[in-house]
Amino acid sequence: MAKFCASVAWRSLSALREDGKFQHLTEKQAALGERALETWSRFLLGRYKHTGEFELHVLTFGEIESASFSMTTPNINRYLTRAIDMDLAANSSTCFSYSKLGPFAIFGFVQSHPGQWRGTKIPNGAGWFQPHNVTLPKQLWDYLNDRALHVKRVMETISPAQQQKIAATFRADPERYFQSGLFRAMQRDVEMFGRDAFSDYTDSASAQRDDG
Incomplete structure (x- = not known):
């Protein structure tokens, strides 16, 4: 160690x-x-x-x-x-x-x-x-x-094209994303901060779940 x-x-x-x-x-x-x-x-x-x-x-x-x-x-x-x-x-x-x-x-x-x-x-x-x-x-x-x-702030500078690629990755395997540590951490941020938690690179991923 x-x-x-x-x-x-x-x-x-x-x-x-x-x-x-x-x-x-x-x-x-x-x-x-x-x-x-x-x-x-x-x-x-x-x-x-x-x-x-x-x-x-x-x-x-x-x-x-x-x-x-x-x-x-x-x-x-x-x-x-x-x-x-x-x-x-x-x-x-x-x-x-x-x-x-x-x-x-x-x-x-x-x-x-x-x-x-x-x-x-x-x-x-x-x-x-x-x-x-x-x-x-x-x-x-x-x-x-x-x-x-x-x-x-760095993640907020990601281009729209790259955001679409990230969203496509989530759409390709939504169950894996919803069971991931990233999703659990995002849920905790939402519980603490509400909509403010969506003001970065996970916004597109959150929208995918909202769209069903």
Whole structure:
């Protein structure tokens, strides 16, 4: 598990560096980013027994029924349980790579010890990860919500032609879609946000069901 997470974190941070994301970091953070890449690489190659200060954390997601925080995006359930995403998050004191693979995400910490994160760190050599209680900073919810909004805006730019292709895929096997995790997540978003949940790429799929 540890090497899998290190592999994903290394690939993501390498891709983000090649995409010029390090230019938005402070000089110290950029240097730490290079060190994190070297550390994760040597850990993968068996030259290091652990990742040191560059910790790896995993967070699993499920559907939510309500949120006590304001400004929750109407695609939050679909984002948490279905979306694929990658980002380099940084502020004045914290920096981490973010690799979201459907219902779980891997965080590769480049700067700042994640002291407020409890129950998410992957122990060195761990081969499995079971459900358990976790403690996280509120700022993480704000970050996830922002990423959900980003994905929502990207999906809203899909061309009409591509939307028709998506709708055709749903029509080709409607039962599979109605039994899918995507449909369940969409139902939860509809329960929470009503018609606002349809204002993205699933609108055409929802219309297919409404049409019978």
